[in-house]
Amino acid sequence: MRTKILGKIILSVALALAAGSFALAGCGGGQSAHEHSYVWTTVSAADCKHEGLATGKCSCGDTKTKILSKTDHVYKLVENPAATCLSDGKRMQKCLYCGAEKDVVTLPRTGHKWKDVAVLYDADCQNPGRKLCECEYCRDKQEFEIEPKGHDIDENSWDIDKEPTFFEDGLKSHHCKREGCGYRTGETKIDSLHYSQPEVTYNIKLLKTNGDSLPRTSTPTITVRDKDGLQKGAADAFEYAITLPSDQIFYVEVSGLPEGYIPQESYPLIPGESDAVIKIPAAPIEFVTETHGRYAIGSVIIDDPFTVVEESSANDYKTSLGALLKEYKGIFINMYFNSCGACNYELPAFVSAYNSVSAYGEKYSDEIAVVMINCTDSTDAIRTKKITEHIPMTMAAHDRWLSAHFENIAKAYPTSIWIDCEGVIVGSVTGAMGQNSFTGYFDLLLDRYYKINGAERPNKTEQSTVKTACPALLPAKRRYA
Numbered sequence: 001m002r003t004k005i006l007g008k009i010i011l012s013v014a015l016a017l018a019a020g021s022f023a024l025a026g027c028g029g030g031q032s033a034h035e036h037s038y039v040w041t042t043v044s045a046a047d048c049k050h051e052g053l054a055t056g057k058c059s060c061g062d063t064k065t066k067i068l069s070k071t072d073h074v075y076k077l078v079e080n081p082a083a084t085c086l087s088d089g090k091r092m093q094k095c096l097y098c099g100a101e102k103d104v105v106t107l108p109r110t111g112h113k114w115k116d117v118a119v120l121y122d123a124d125c126q127n128p129g130r131k132l133c134e135c136e137y138c139r140d141k142q143e144f145e146i147e148p149k150g151h152d153i154d155e156n157s158w159d160i161d162k163e164p165t166f167f168e169d170g171l172k173s174h175h176c177k178r179e180g181c182g183y184r185t186g187e188t189k190i191d192s193l194h195y196s197q198p199e200v201t202y203n204i205k206l207l208k209t210n211g212d213s214l215p216r217t218s219t220p221t222i223t224v225r226d227k228d229g230l231q232k233g234a235a236d237a238f239e240y241a242i243t244l245p246s247d248q249i250f251y252v253e254v255s256g257l258p259e260g261y262i263p264q265e266s267y268p269l270i271p272g273e274s275d276a277v278i279k280i281p282a283a284p285i286e287f288v289t290e291t292h293g294r295y296a297i298g299s300v301i302i303d304d305p306f307t308v309v310e311e312s313s314a315n316d317y318k319t320s321l322g323a324l325l326k327e328y329k330g331i332f333i334n335m336y337f338n339s340c341g342a343c344n345y346e347l348p349a350f351v352s353a354y355n356s357v358s359a360y361g362e363k364y365s366d367e368i369a370v371v372m373i374n375c376t377d378s379t380d381a382i383r384t385k386k387i388t389e390h391i392p393m394t395m396a397a398h399d400r401w402l403s404a405h406f407e408n409i410a411k412a413y414p415t416s417i418w419i420d421c422e423g424v425i426v427g428s429v430t431g432a433m434g435q436n437s438f439t440g441y442f443d444l445l446l447d448r449y450y451k452i453n454g455a456e457r458p459n460k461t462e463q464s465t466v467k468t469a470c471p472a473l474l475p476a477k478r479r480y481a
């Protein structure tokens with residue numbers, strides 16, 4: 001700016017000097033023509049909006065005016081107003097001095113830019129969820145739906161709904177992988193196994209229930225029959241491998257076991273369970289009484305259910321011999337009827353034995369399940385006897401079926417029958433007994449329990465901590481099933 005003003009001054013001086021030399025040549029002559037030489041003075045400066053005005057004065061006194069043309073605008077790029085989420089903005093070149101605008105461009109509104117801030121509740125496979133969002137620009141908040149996720153199905157992987165067996169088809173489908181959904185699709189049958197494996201080989205082994213081998217004093221006979229009793233194979237051996245069709249069940253009979261071991265009459269061979277281990281009661285039977293009928297000494301009991309009579313009928317409950325064997329080391333059964341003189345004679349000794357403690361410190365009532373089975377009287381009569389004679393033992397309600405199982409061992413009354421922890425009926429005595437006889441048979445059951453488990457009977461008076469578990473109830477003879 002300063003150089004510009006300086007330039008103007010220099011120009012004015014030069015003009016003045018030129019005018020001076022002309023003045024010498026002509027202005028003094030009065031009439032003769034001369035070139036006016038004006039000295040210009042700015043009256044109003046031009047800017048970008050207005051023209052300016054200047055006056056010139058010649059030494060001859062002549063004056064003149066001239067228009068000074070507008071200057072250029074000085075533009076700057078501005079955005080005003082700026083675009084917001086919801087309203088358009090403008091961008092333009094705007095003159096710093098006069099505000100003149102050019103190249104005006106509309107800036108479109110940005111729209112909100114939503115960012116998730118919280119899931120109010122999530123969507124699942126089929127139902128939408130809801131979430132809260134905040135605009136990154138203007139901080140507005142708004143709720144939005146979360147789209148259902150759809151089922152998460154992998155068409156290439158199958159879930160097994162039912163494993164096929166040798167006899168029944170299985171089922172597979174694709175399950176939705178999302179937890180808690182339960183949706184499945186594409187249910188497809190799986191062929192039963194006998195299509196892919198028409199024959200199976202069974203390895204039949206005779207072992208004691210504790211897994212030990214049987215004594216080799218004599219060789220048993222293993223016979224395999226189909227369901228109609230037709231013989232399919234036999235061997236005199238402790239182990240026998242046989243290949244059979246897989247679409248049916250066959251049965252094994254074992255006879256000629258070493259002395260004292262009780263043969264189980266018939267074991268099913270189930271395809272898929274190719275190691276058919278036939279378990280023989282682990283300890284030989286010491287007491288054998290000649291009996292007939294349903295249960296015999298050496299039979300394995302069925303898991304007979306029965307109702308237990310309590311002093312109030314509201315407290316009666318159901319249990320079974322099998323269930324008792326899960327809690328006790330053996331079962332002692334007493335067969336009686338209310339008007340039986342010998343039964344009533346032995347009852348006080350029986351109660352005392354039940355309430356007593358063994359030489360090993362065991363409370364018999366904690367170790368042996370003692371069940372009184374009545375063969376004749378009504379459940380009400382049994383309840384009255386329990387109340388009036390304060391009988392602490394388990395008293396079975398009258399049940400023809402339950403008592404019938406034992407009736408042929410108990411040919412007369414009372415008869416006591418003891419069953420070991422594997423469910424084998426080990427022995428019986430008919431006739432009234434004294435307290436020491438009862439505890440003697442309780443001890444026999446406990447000794448047998450530890451013998452089967454290959455353990456020492458712990459002496460509880462010495463705070464022994466030995467723990468043992470009885471093997472499972474042996475399968476009942478099929479004849480009775």
Ligand SMILES: [Zn+2]
Binds near residue numbers: 034036058060062
């Ligand atoms: Zn002049």
Ligand SMILES: [Zn+2]
Binds near residue numbers: 049072074095096100
């Ligand atoms: Zn301007």
Ligand SMILES: [Zn+2]
Binds near residue numbers: 136139
């Ligand atoms: Zn916004």
Ligand SMILES: [Zn+2]
Binds near residue numbers: 152177178
């Ligand atoms: Zn799903």
